[in-house]
Amino acid sequence: MISVIISNFNGCRFLPRLLESLRAQRGVTLELIVVDRQSRDGSPEYLAAQTDVRVLGEPPESGLVTGYAVGAKVATGELLFFCNEDMWFEPDCLQLLAAGIDLPARIGSTDGWHRTYDDTAWLHRGVRFEARKWAINSPYPRVQTNFERELTAGSPVPYACAGAFLIHRDVYQELGGWDQSFFLDHEDTDLFLRAWQRGWKCITVPGARIHHAVNASNDNILPSLGTKVAFRRYVSQRANMLVIALKYFRWPALALAAVQWPVVLLINLLSGRWSHVWGDFCWLSEMVRRWPAAWAFRRANHSWNCRYPGERFFHDRTFWE
Secondary structure, eight states, X not given: OEEEEEEESSOTTTHHHHHHHHHTOSSOOEEEEEEEOSOOSSHHHHHHTOTTEEEXXXXXXXXXXXXXXXHHHHOOOSEEEEEESSEEEOTTHHHHHHHTOBXXXXXXXXXXXXXXXXXXXXXXXXXXXXEOSXXXXXXXXXXXXXXXXXXXXXXXXXXXXXXXXXXXXXXXXXXXXXXXXXXXXXXXXXXXXXXXXXXXXXXXXXXXXXXXXXXXXXXXXXXXXXXXXXXXXXXXXXHHHHHHHHHHOOHHHHHHHHTHHHHHHHHHHHHTOHHHXXXXXXHHHHHHHHHHHHHHHHHHTHHXXXXXXXXXXXXXXXXXX
8 A cells, every 4th residue: 555645735726636636546555644734725624525535734834844754654555655735646657656666676765757737848857966066956066966867767866856756664764754854955865865875776767757836835924934935945955955964974075065055155145136145144043953963863874974975875876877
C-alpha cells in the first residue's frame, strides 16, 4: 500500500482535481492523508466531506515538510508518496513509481517528471549537476542543478523533487525523516544527501507524469508572522543552503558556502531588490536560531561526514553523465 501524504495550505481550489486523480490511480492501493495547515479558504470544510481522507492539522509557519512529517507519523503504507496540494497525476503515475523501488539494489526512492498544471510545458525531468563559476542558489556554489535533462528510465539522480516523490518507509526512517527546520526549498537536497551517504539511490521515472501549479502558495499570508509565504521562503532558502553546508561539508567547502551571503547581498543591493536586501539581513537571525541544531546534527553525523563529505555529493560523477 502507498500512503499519500499531502501538505495543504489554502489549496482548496486544487483539492478536487488532486483527489480525483489519486482515486483514479491504476494498479495500486492508496491511503490518503491530508495535513491541513490551518487553511482559511474552505479546505477544512471540503476535506471533512471526503470520507476516504484522513485529515490532520499543523500550523502553516512550520513549513511544507513539517506537514509531510506529521503525515508520515500516522501513515501505515510500506511506501510513502509526499506531494503538494496544487497537483494532479496521470493514472499510472504511482504504479510506475512503486515499480521502480528495489531495496536489494539499494533503490529506495523514485522521482517522476513534472509538467505545468495546464500540461503546456516541462518543469522537472531528469536531474543532473553542472559546473558553474558561481551558482547563487546552490549549497555548493561551484555546482548548479539542471532539472531538464532527458534521462532514460531508471537513471540515478542526486535527489527527487520534494514537491512529489515516492520513498520506501524503511529508507525514510533510516534517514531520520525530514529536517523540520526547513520551511521551503533545498529540503530534498538535505534528505537525499543523507541517502547518498548511506548508499541509497533515487532513480528517475519519465513515465510517471505529475502536473504542478508551481509556487501557487507564495502569496498566502502566514498569520502569526504577518508576512507572505514568498518572503519567509526567501529567508529560509538562503539559510537552508548554509545549514546544509554546516551539517555535511568539511571546513573549506563550508567556508565557500558561507561566501554566498555577501555575494547575494551585494547582487541585491546593486539590483535595488530592497525586499530581498531586508531578507538577507533577516537571514542572520535565522542562522542564529538554526545554528545549534545544525551543529548538533554535524556532530551526530560525524562518522558519515568523514567517510562521505557532503561536498563530494556534488562531484559524484554518477550525477554528471
